[in-house]
Amino acid sequence: MNEALLKYMDKFDSLSKQEKQDITDNLLVQTFKKHTILLHEGEIANKCYFILQGCVRQYYLTDGEEKTTAFFTEEQAVVTFSSYSQQIPANHYWVCEEDTTALVGHLDKEQEMYQKFPKLTAITREIMEQDYGKTQEAFATFIASSAEERYLLLLKNRPDLLQRVPQHQIASYLGIKPESLSRIRKRMSLKK
Template identity: 35%
Template structure:
């Protein structure tokens, strides 16, 4: 199981055997159930997760309506970086949409990772840069893309996952009502 997180880290930085062993000691396994929360708004995010099995959704509550802005799947890291890094309560929610297994890394263990792994800080910088670019892309899409273009973006970002994610979650991500998503799918002839 730890080999998956080691492989993910190893795609960005080189790891020696000692560092791989160290990584296995700082990531702790956790099983979760569908609808449990990785993080609720109002709580400080204290861990980063690596999804071995299952999926999560990222959302905010706006006037009692859930607005989904992302999903996480196997092989993805999951975290609310805004809360995790600032040590401030989260304004966002992260919820499991399937039963799953994660490897969890505490804030303190991440700091150890940065110190003890030669490319640890570089890894953190690369992940931060990736998240920054993705956030800008998502913001730009909200202002410039049609609902149809946002649906096509969803298909590109999450290939093959439309069968695992409830349609009303996808419609929230796209920013339309479920009936409108059905019309978009019909127009595009995508099932």
């Protein structure tokens, strides 16, 4: 899986080939089986993840019902900043929806890596800023959109999710019931 990591790191011109190799050699890559829970509600997130292959779902339990709020797939970071950096209990779960291979970061190891590879700080910051911007935009769009518009955006921006996760989780992610998702899909197929 180091090949996937090296390929991803090729995006960063500020690192030399040797620096990329050294960083890769110092990172922990782990594979998790489908249904592995990476974080439970109430736990302190002492790890963060960067998905190389697979899918992780974030959900909350509300009155015994799972409310899906995010799917993390290839080249996405899975981190809860409040729990991870402030060491407070998380209020959600992370579960692998597929067999998943990820970089696994630990807070103490992360600081060590930044000292050893100073350029990594700027790269991490750039990745976080881009991710934060995308998250803000997605949240604003979600709030301002109808259920059908949210589904169309999902089809446009993340069509792979429809083949990777169960429909009831897609419905939850869109903020609707599975029956509503079925009606939207049926209406759309009739329009074609």
